[in-house]
Amino acid sequence: MNGDATPDEAAIHLADVSKVFGKIGTDAAFRAVDGLNLDVRPGQMLALLGKTGCGKSTIFNMIAGLTAPSSGSVRVDGRDPFAEFDSFRGKMAIVFQNDRLLPWRTAIQNVELGLEMLEIPAAERRATAQQWLTKLGLGGHENDYPHALSGGMRQRVSIARAFATNANILLCDEPFSALDESTAGRLRAEFVRLVKENGKTAVFITHSISEALEIGDRIVVLKRPAMIAYDVRFDTSTGPEEREDIRSRIVEVLAV
Numbered sequence: 293m294n295g296d297a298t299p300d301e302a303a304i305h306l307a308d309v310s311k312v313f314g315k316i317g318t319d320a321a322f323r324a325v326d327g328l329n330l331d332v333r334p335g336q337m338l339a340l341l342g343k344t345g346c347g348k349s350t351i352f353n354m355i356a357g358l359t360a361p362s363s364g365s366v367r368v369d370g371r372d373p374f375a376e377f378d379s380f381r382g383k384m385a386i387v388f389q390n391d392r393l394l395p396w397r398t399a400i401q402n403v404e405l406g407l408e409m410l411e412i413p414a415a416e417r418r419a420t421a422q423q424w425l426t427k428l429g430l431g432g433h434e435n436d437y438p439h440a441l442s443g444g445m446r447q448r449v450s451i452a453r454a455f456a457t458n459a460n461i462l463l464c465d466e467p468f469s470a471l472d473e474s475t476a477g478r479l480r481a482e483f484v485r486l487v488k489e490n491g492k493t494a495v496f497i498t499h500s501i502s503e504a505l506e507i508g509d510r511i512v513v514l515k516r517p518a519m520i521a522y523d524v525r526f527d528t529s530t531g532p533e534e535r536e537d538i539r540s541r542i543v544e545v546l547a548v
Contacts (some may be wrong), residue, residue, distance in 0.1 A: 302367075303461060303493040304355055306334040309364035311350050311518075316362065324350040325518040326363070334460075337487055337494045339508030341501065343546060347518025348497045349465065355495060356386060356463055368461065382410045385454035387467040391446040393438040398436040399449045400425060406457040417456075424452035430483065444475035451479070455486060462487065462494040468503070480506050501542050505535060513545050521545045 311325040324347045332338050340348050353359045354366050357373030357380060366373060373380055385406070393402045401422045407417035425434055428448040438446055447467060454462055464483075466548045468476035484507060487494050496507050513522040522545045524538055 295498065301333060302331040303334045303336070303369060304330070304332040304495065305365070305367040306351075306354075307365040307367075309351075309354065309361045309366060309546075311354065312362045323517045324349055325354075325361070327516055328520065330341070330512065330520065332493060332495065334493050335491055337484065337496065337507060339496045339498055339504035339515060341498055341504045341511055341517075341542065342514035343516070344499060346514045346516040347524055348499075348514060351514075351518055352463060352495070352497055356384065364479035368397070372499050380429045382406070382457050384460050384461045384463060385457050387447075387450055387454050387464045389466045391438070391443075391450040393446055393449055395438050398437055399430060399437045399441065402438070402449055403453045403456050403531075405455055408456065421452070422455050424456045427455075427486070428452050443471055443473075444479060447471065447479060455490065460493060462492050464494060464496040466497055466499070469498075469500075476503075476544075477506075483507075498519060501539055501546075504542075505539060511538070511542070513542055515545070515548075521548075 306328050309325055310323065311330045312321050312323050314321040326330040328351070340351065342348050350359070351360060354361055354438055355373060357377045360374040367379065368384065371379065373384070394405070397405070400418070403424060404417045407420060412420070422434065423427065425431060428451060430445060430448055430452070433441065433445065441449070447450035450467070468479055471479065480503065498504050498507070509527055510523070510525045520542060524541070526535065
């Protein structure tokens with residue numbers, strides 16, 4: 293696939309970003325990210341792939357505005373997500389590894405949560421929540437509490453909650469890793485379809501090569517401390533042989 297986004301065009305822009313935990317220059321300092329440059333164009337589904345401890349989550353947290361870089365610049369839609377955290381309410385949504393549903397709220401009430409924070413009127417947020425639950429195959433389970441839902445169903449509620457706010461950017465932290473592979477496979481396919489149909493930009497953290505190939509139209513493989521070791525783009529026209537070549541290359545990079 294041709295054409296990287298320029299910094300001005302990018303939905304997400306990281307310029308020479310480093311993140312060090314602890315006091316720089318001391319033995320206790322830990323460099324999690326080192327001089328990372330990354331642009332994600334609008335509408336792209338980026339899979340961030342790497343071994344545990346390679347810095348994926350640190351990058352995720354900087355994009356989400358949960359932590360600031362030690363040096364360099366992070367911009368989301370042209371703004372600093374850490375310094376302007378409150379301005380991103382309703383513009384970024386996160387799907388976590390665990391569903392993080394509130395146990396005292398029903399499925400539909402959990403989906404409404406983000407809309408309540410955005411002060412959407414009650415009737416509108418109920419209709420929006422119902423729409424997304426139905427899209428994700430949970431019609432009839434609106435009034436079920438999380439304890440009455442399977443793991444896959446709870447994660448569907450979590451995905452519905454993310455889409456309901458109509459955020460342009462979705463950040464996903466291994467959201468299917470706790471599910472059995474059959475359930476995870478179905479949810480991955482649905483998630484990709486909904487992202488594409490609704491024109492969202494998504495960053496998806498994973499340590500699974502197979503999942504990255506199923507999810508992404510771009511895969512960035514990270515080596516510790518988080519540096520880009522391999523960056524590849526592909527689309528629906530990419531054939532099985534070429535995908536297998538990509539898989540082999542990723543295995544080689546991760547083995548070094």
